[in-house]
Amino acid sequence: MSLFSQAPGGGHQTPPVPFSTQPSPPTARSQPRQASLEELGRPLRDVTFVVVDLETTGTRSADNEITELGAVKVRGGQVLAEMAALVRPAAPIPPFISVLTGITDAMVATAPPIGAVLPAFLEFAHGSVLVAHNAPFDLGFLRQACVRGGYPVPEWEYLDTLRIARQILTRDECPDRTLASLARLFRADAEPCHRALADARATVTVLHGLFERLGNLGVTTLEDVHGFTRKVSPARRRKRHLADGLPTGPGVYVFRDRSGRALYIGTSRSVRARVRSYFTASEPRARMTEMVATAERVDAIACAHALEAEVRELRLIAEYKPPYNRRSRHPERAVYLRITDEPFPRLARVRAVRDGGTYLGPFAGTAGAELAAAAIHAAIPLRQCTARLSPRRSVPACALAELGRCGAPCDGRESPQEYARHVEAARRAITTDPSVVVAAARERIDSLAAEERFEDAAVQRDRLLAFLHGARRLQRLSALTGVAEMAAASPSGDGGWDIAVIRHGRLVAATRTPPRAHPRPWVAAAQASAETVCPGPGPTPCASAEETERIQRWLSAPGVRLAVLDGEWASPANGAAREMFRLGQGL
Incomplete structure (x- = not known):
């Protein structure tokens, strides 16, 4: 059980690795070592790429579907095979999409559904490196199609021509880096026209043109391309060991410098994975690069669930005011x-x-x-x-x-x-x-x-909205902080429950039940061992406004159930929230 009686500085600490003062034993000769694939690298000319393009009914993979799939398999600059198929979506194609792509409901009326096309594509792309322009978009739809069809989602290795173009092309050469602009720059034979196969063919030409530019920079292997687009310095990559031994579940992590000063405090549902990301390209923020260069160790506090981690993060940031945190450092300035x-x-x-x-x-x-x-x-x-x-x-x-x-x-x-x-x-x-x-x-x-004094009217509008925002915030905070005690449980996703005990808007205990365990005994245990609070005056008597608002959002999430309520939790029926809703509806 993870409770708030734990000291703020508790949790796992990565110990420093001492340098050995003893010389290494002499050896007659160096032992031979097989170089890894990553060290050797795969020459681009020997890698098989499948360049893919999709046409869809919209931009969100969770809500929209694929209407056409086109793919071109290439290796060593030569086209090996092509694949193209129209796909019948379950819902009608929006008129705007039909105008953009030229694909109509009549065209796909007799086409197979994605469940019939996807197996052929998975076989076509097996063992290859996928390439797409704005690859996260296309891969998102492909992954969603696998999930809907019940297929295992492949761990595709991929390249994104949009990302590579942004790295090596100046805005003078190609201001917007769209596929159409890049195709013109590299003189592609196929002109992009929002049809899958034509766009995939154009992307092949763009890929080869970008490879030529990369070759001039000494980038000749697939590993070099990945490293080039990530732009992670060797010094930053060498610090990956700081994540070793950190918790794999939810918690708070603290980057510290050589003197132990807190540099940055963050939270994650998987602390180790999140900390490791700071040493890769998935962390692009410039100030984080500077912070990682200064950091010498990472401490972590394991938490019962995400809400406890978020609250601990807020409290630690307010206490230590780390220089690389931009938000929540000064709650006293409210x-x-x-x-x-x-x-x-x-x-x-x-x-x-x-x-x-x-x-x-x-x-x-x-x-x-x-x-x-x-x-x-x-x-x-x-x-x-x-x-x-x-x-x-x-x-x-x-x-x-x-x-x-x-x-x-x-x-x-x-x-x-x-x-x-x-x-x-x-x-x-x-x-x-x-x-x-x-x-x-x-x-x-x-x-x-009515007098066409629109700028003055805008001033009055801003005043009204500022008042309503302040009143709504006060009324919501007061509603929760007025409750002496409540306990709530949220499904944890593995058959268990995330439990939180709140007193006067402050999180005082947190725990997680094992899968399929009845939550009632765990709620009672959390209540018995929870922090005692003495409420003060005002709308935030025991915690910061931001902490109480985090708790409110958690309580409002789908599936959360109240187990204990000592008092009344309600906002005014005619309060500021209603007025803001009416204003938003234009009433």
């Missing part, structure tokens, strides 16, 4: 709007929640808080001066009173009881029903739009 506690309350911008007053937010910065405050002031005549007022002493009113935007309690025009109505309206708009702010803003936006 901004709130607070209704002050004085005879004539007003809106004040604050950085921390210190009492049980009414707060709006949190906002990411002062700009959003100021926009939200402007939306409230436009609808409710709260005073905007910062002086502390008293019913026993009057001061001259400002210009806002003459404009009708303030009731002027400062000079006695409004008594504390009369002014309290405005304060109560502001509290209601923030906590339960923002309709008064929405109505005032919409009226102003419509008036400005």
Whole structure:
């Protein structure tokens, strides 16, 4: 069981490997060693490539289908065989796709389904290296077709001509690197026309043209091509040993420098696989390259499930503030709007929640808080001066009173009881029903739009949205943090359950049950050993807003079930979420 009683610095640590101080024993002669295939390399002229192109009913492999498949097998610059087939999808071809490709429902009416075409293609491509222009697109559809047809998904080795072109061609030569532009650059005989076989033939010419460019750079083997497109330095690749021994399940990893300072903190469902990716081309971010060059070790904390890993990551980032993390480093910089506690309350911008007053937010910065405050002031005549007022002493009113935007309690025009109505309206708009702010803003936006003052109308819109975002965030946070304790379980995918115990919006225990085990005893055990929390004031009494929002998303995921609920978990029916939905629907 993985619980939050574990110390933040716990978990696996990769020990440094000491250098041996003893000389190696002498040998009469060096022992012969068989070089590996990776060291020898496979000359490009000896590799069989299958260049493939697909036409589909859309761009998403999960929702769309293949309508045509074309493939060309080549080796040593010579075409060995070709394959082409129309495919009948289960759903009609969208008109836009028919206009683009020229493939209509009538053309594929008598064509075989993908289940009949796929086995022939798998045999055609067996033992070859696949090539495609924007290969992830084509391979995604092919993998999805294998899954739907019940075929094992091959571990295809592939090259992407789009990626290679981006590496070696300048924008002066080929500005957009589309297949049509590359075919013109390399003078392909076949012109790309959104038909599978013609596009595959054009891609063959592009592939050979790119190989010629690579040959001028000393890239002559398939391994050289992979290494060239990855652009991983030998020094970075040598650090792959830092991932050895790390957990294979969910958890948090911490890259540290020679002095032990945390450089970067991340999370993954498979810590070892994710850390290994930092030493390959799958991690293209420049700042990560710099971080990896500085890192000397990687520590890890194994977690029960992904939610625990995400929460631990947030807490560690807030604690250590690693230089290479850009997000979540400074939760203390959140901004709130607070209704002050004085005879004539007003809106004040604050950085921390210190009492049980009414707060709006949190906002990411002062700009959003100021926009939200402007939306409230436009609808409710709260005073905007910062002086502390008293019913026993009057001061001259400002210009806002003459404009009708303030009731002027400062000079006695409004008594504390009369002014309290405005304060109560502001509290209601923030906590339960923002309709008064929405109505005032919409009226102003419509008036400005009718006068064709669209830029001013956009300002009013931004103010309204800032207010609604802050109110929705407050209402959702308050709904969860108001629950003294809840426990929930999510299917783990292997027949077990991921269990989380939450108190006042803070994750206090996490565990995972074995497959097919009843979750109730595990929930009870997690509750018994969970962290004790003492709630404080405000919408985030025990955890950061980001942590509570991560928990909210997890609770809202499909399949999550509540096992324990001590209190009421509900958001206002007429709250900011409803108003944002109505605005999004154009109402």
